[in-house]
Amino acid sequence: MDTGARGELLDRLADAAGAVAAAHPVRVAVDGAPAAGKTTLADELAAVLRARGREVVRASIDGFLRPRAERYRRGPYSPEGCYEDSFDLGALHRYLLGPLSPGGDRRYRDACYDRATDAVVSPPARTAGAGAVLVFDGVFLLRPELDDRWDLRIHVAASFERTLDRARTRDLDRLGSTAEVERFFRERYQPSQRRYAAECRPAGRADVVVHNDEPARPRWHVRRR
DSSP states (O other): OEEOOHHHHHHHHHHHHHTOOOSSOEEEEEEESTTSSHHHHHHHHHHHHHHTTOOEEEEEGGGGBOOHHHHTTTOTTOHHHHHHHSBOHHHHIIIIITTTSTTOOOEEOSOSEETTTTEEOOOOOEEOOTTOEEEEEESSTTSHHHHTTOSEEEEEEOOHHHHHHHHHHHTHHHHSSHHHHHHIIIIIIHHHHHHHHHHHOHHHHOSEEEEOSSTTSOEEEEOOO
16 A cells, blocks of 8 residues: 555556557556545646646546436436446447557547537547546446546545535536435445445555545555456
8 A cells, every 4th residue: 555645546546557568659547436436536637747748638437428308217226227327438439449449440429418408419529649648537437337448547545435525516506405305315326436445445446545535635555466
């Protein structure tokens, strides 16, 4: 277990991404539960990589959500719906992961859905350089349907009570009340994360596990391969 300031962690993660030898863009997954801090970490890692002169493709699983009617078809609090219905993994492969994988043409789209408008979107295709780094954050990224698409796997861990405390502020406007935030977390998100942990064991699949209860003083473990 390594300990240190957040800047040291980010430097080590950037070093790890830079050490990947590939003829295609390096694909980095930043996995973790809701409000674990994965989006913030991914943003910070992208900034460090750009400061080092790397081209970065920054994207999120939220850009590949299914429309609201589909992802809540089993009910808004269904953990099965959270795991099974939330994301269009086919579109994620077609538009982003496939093009950036070995043999892909590197012409990608970084989203197919806009959550604010609950609408399908089709942003212009872009072409990534062969030396680019995809930094992609989201939940359930190390499930079998996605696991082999990553060159570097980062799993961000935090206690449930810490993530819930963060969500009470983060999700208040979207969900309307603290009680609703707590219900979503306890009935939908937490059980689906338990299933994910039991079936996929993301901490065991990850190259780096970041313990993020205290973001300014993270702890991390590097898996030796």
